[in-house]
Amino acid sequence: MARTYESALSLLSALQSNKAVTSLFSVPILPSPPASSSQGGSDKSQDLNALAIPEMLTWLGRAGLSQSDLAQLKCIHVAGTKGKGSVCAFLTSILVNSSAVAGKVGTYTSPHLVSVRERIMIDGRPLAPDLFACYFFEVWDAFTEAARAELGRKTGDWHSSHSDSFATARAQAKKEENDRLREAELQGPATKPFYFRFLTILAFHVFLREGVRSAVVECGIGGEYDSTNVLPAEAVTAGIVTQLGIDHVGMLGGTLPEIAWHKIGVAKAERKCFTRRLTGDDGEATMEVLRRRAAELGAELVEVPDEAVEAWGGVRAGDVGGLEGGFQKYNQALAVSAAREHLQILTGPEQGNASNKSKEAMDFSSLPEGFAEGLRKARLRGRCETRQEDNVTWLIDGAHTAESLQEVARWFASKRSIATNTRHVLLFNQQERDAAKLLEGLYSGIQQNAPSSSTEAVFDKAVFTRNELQRRSGDEPERDVAVQNAGAEVLLRLSPESQVVVCDNVADAVSEVSKIDATEENAKEKTIVLVTGSLHLVGALLRTLEPDAPF
Helix, strand or coil: CCCCHHHHHHHHHCCCCHHHHHCCCCCCCCCCCCCCCCCCCCHHHHHHHHCHHHHHHHHHHHCCCCHHHHCCCEEEEEECCECHHHHHHHHHHHHHCCHHHHCCEEEECCCCCCCHHHHEEECCEECCHHHHHHHHHHHHHHHHHHHHHHHHHHHHHHHHCCCCHHHHHHHHHHHHHHHHHHHHHHHCHHHCCCHHHHHHHHHHHHHHHCCCCEEEEECCCCCCCCHHHHCCHHHEEEEEECECCCCCHHHHCCCHHHHHHHHHHHCCCCCEEEEECCCHHHHHHHHHHHHHHHHHHCCEEEEECHHHHHHHCCCCCCCCCCCCCCCHHHHHHHHHHHHHHHHHHHHCCCCCCHHHHHHHHCCCCCCCCCHHHHHHHCCCCCCCEEEEECCEEEEECCCCCHHHHHHHHHHHHHHHHCCCCEEEEEEECCCCCCHHHHHHHHHHHHHHHCCCCCCCCCCCEEEEECCCCCCCCCCCCCCCCHHHHHHHHHHHHHCCCCEEEEECCHHHHHHHHCCCCCCCCCCCCEEEEEEECCHHHHHHHHHHHCCCCCC
């Protein structure tokens, strides 16, 4: 196989997927541990999770890397349920804008929307295709050679214990017969870790080879047992736990305190870990788990209070395409706090009273030089992203939980309230969760945030689609659109005056967005399209709108 970017993508797609691995974790059947427990998850998930880090360390070694190698990096490690991507985008932009101290900046995030290269960035830009291919095959070959060496040791052991000439000859014949098959297996995906582990190791390899000094590393799922948590304490300057929510119940547990136990696993001894201070009964129970677990790990938990963030107000996005949404100020505050700590560690400990430093960390009104500009310039595809094309404004957010969709509802309502002579369209999909319930929550959230004087329908038109890019081929069976039909029924119940369309591919859905109902007497000049419900939908949309963009 040629050593091209395209062949690297082909091999990568052959690896066991993340979904295949997470499916091993069923929803806990036994009652969950009490909220006061410092341990989270079911017995089954604990057993499977406990294998994760030892296995990851073995794979790291097979790739020719060790934790002492990773200690050369200085990383901010980000865990959480919501806001991880935004926090990583803010951190990356701040550090790139502070390059005199931060040096070359690497960023590892997931998932990607259009290209896998989005997951591994250098100085805020996705790795170039030729570099991705080069480093990909360095890691792929390292795994192949490690497997070949292990097979050689086992074969050598067998020969040393079987001196009988006939047995040896028979073994040699069998060896020759299977050589070609064995070599194909050695070079193929069978001797490689699953998709996320491979990309995590690839990212670390890239950062070391590219001379990265500062790295922003986002957890995939959880924290304590996440593949990224092979980072040793020496490699971590600060941890972050973003807003928590209920997700990946089988792996992490079904309550916020259980989930918090996993997320705070990124905290490291003698380092600070920053999080938003939670209030209320559930919030206080969750904070108790975070505090206790941080203390067990020898870390300092820094709780950022909402009142300090709200008094500051955050930094507005610089222009179209920036990270919008009023909730972003909380993500900005976590990024600012961790970036301050990271740069201070890189420059060496400062003199002064520790309590004064703590107060300074909560003073967002006085940001270090370059921080505000970094916040303004931060970009993250598919999260509160505004895209302008002729008379169509695309408002794009891959939110797929009830809480995230409430933030999208507030964002869309704010955009809708200042637009006049405009047609409003929804483009929606969600294949894996309760799509009807999520849609109802989104719709009611927009209504609640609309001006009290508004009498217009929330959406003039709603398009429900699957995530496939193109129409099905002639010999392909019909695609199941039951989920999309159910969404259409919900929307019509909520808004009988809205026009509703169901598509089985995104290309047709985009075409539907621009169509004006022929019976509409007063066609409006501009269209605002809210695209939400799924990151897969957002990725397919961006590929449709940017057909010539590098994949």
